[in-house]
Amino acid sequence: MCSDSLETRHDAHAESSLIGNWVPIAAYIAGEVVPVRELRIARLVLDGTSYAIHDHEQRVVDSGDLRVDATVTPRALDLVGGAGPAAGKTMLAIFELDSNLLTICYDMETNRRPATMEPLEDQLLLQITYTRSAFN
DSSP states (O other), X not given: OOTTSOTTOOOHHHHHHHOXXXXXXXXXXXXXXXOGGGSSOSEEEEOSSEEEEEOTTSOEEEEEEEEEETTSSSEEEEEEEEXXXXXXXXXXXXXXXXXXXXXXXXXXXXXXXXXXXXXXXXXXXXXXXXXXXXXX
């Protein structure tokens, strides 16, 4: 596991504010627009300490543990894969939460947490903005 992971840090308030069903509404790779319909993810479910990614047929295609630290800037989020293609991997991400909009950003090529949501030259950041959904 990367030394930058949030292995021992948890932020209960931030974790609870992220709880819910999230549907992607915008996506960017290296600053370039990616049509949302082309994403594998149709819904992201966060329950505070875990995550599940559902595809367009509502099958869980990836799941694992969620670790949050909202005391740092930018706020940090680790997705620790338990099942699916990310099993055994930790994605070091940053996030912004503004009411019912959640933006998550991570580096697709390295195991380093991005410093900002804006990609540096030759940096392959995936940034997805979600809206909170009432889906059950």
